Amino acid sequence: MNLFQLRAFDAVAREGSFTRAAIRLHISQPAVTGHIKMLEEHYQIKLLRRTAKRVELTHEGGQLATITRAMFSLVEEAQNLLEANQQLLTGRLEVAADGPHLVMPLIASLRALYPGVVVNLRLGNAQETLAALLCEHVDVAVMTDVEPRKELRLQAMCVSQICALVPIAHQWVGKRIGIEQLDQQIMVLREPDSVTRRTFNRACEHSGVKPRVLLELDSREAVSEAVAEDLGIGIVSSAEYSHDPRLGVVTIVGDGLTNQHMIGCLERRSQSRLVEAFMELANTKQGA
Incomplete structure (x- = not known):
């Protein structure tokens, strides 16, 4: 099994686009396309279908995406742990919010402190934001009136x-x-x-x-x-x-x-240095 091919597939599944997947992986779009083509041909399976607006997962692609998302989330955890020794000079933080007004000042503060960190923000309604966090599409989320769950670490804002x-x-x-x-x-x-x-x-x-x-x-x-x-x-x-x-x-x-209004992350991801830094910023702004 070729991990480069799985990584390319996972990036397209997350981003819904070959172009954005290439940017995410810092490789060319043809390279992404080639990796996925070889993966599909080797296993004689159709994982993705192109539409006019985006790339969609087939049924089998959706099943594989669930596995690769969990697998590469662990890889990203390991990467974030190692990058903590670099004092957050680099890294990537996936953020979701149910509105821009509370999250934008936090992102601005994070970028001011750690200009090398890349932030990807997803905006949606309350249900979409919570779902993105629970499904591990994002690392941290700013939400409203969320009920406590044992798998969530929630902090009032x-x-x-x-x-x-x-x-x-x-x-x-x-x-x-x-x-x-x-x-x-x-x-x-x-x-x-x-x-x-x-x-x-x-x-x-x-x-x-x-x-x-x-x-x-x-x-x-x-x-x-x-x-x-x-x-x-x-x-x-x-x-x-x-x-x-x-x-x-x-x-x-x-x-x-x-x-x-609250900020939250999965309990098992709360030790990630980037997540911890973002949560600390929210706590600092609350006390200001």
Whole structure:
């Protein structure tokens, strides 16, 4: 069995692209293609199929990817352990987050301290971020309201407040409102699986508030644009709001309108020097 061929296959499986796999391995794209072609021909098996947008795994490719991901994750652990003796002059950290606002300052601090470290960031919703961590697609993740698990090491970062998002000319700008004032208000909200939406829904149910949700959107940016066009009132986490001169953020008074943001890694990976350094940065920023 040729480990170079397996390494090339694993990189393509992770990246979904021959080009990105070549960059990841610091070799040419034809070399990656050649390694995988020889692997498939030697074992008379089809592992990958090309589509218009990306490379997909066949059923057999998916089974092999599960094995190679675990295998090369151990190799990367060994590499990270050895690179700790180089004072983190080099290395690669895979990070996932359910939003950019909390993770970007951490990445900036890490890059300032260790400019030779390469960071790959994946952004997704809460479920995708947790799944990426549990499946070992990433080393560390910044998440919201995660339930404790024995295989996870979780560290609290900060608590955010659920706020109303309104056009800048709205009468509520500069004021505080009770959650009961949102009863029967026309609202534009994230999809039901959004952590912010779930928190808001629970708070409404607890208070007997029934907003009129006439538009559901799949991103924070889309909610902001809808509110700016006066299509309804939105909600936003105080930790995730980006200033927009068209919009105003209004504090909502009520029970259950907060979220706990955390940083986490797999317990067995917590001794990795890169992971440890990233977690330490999050702890430092929390205490600042």
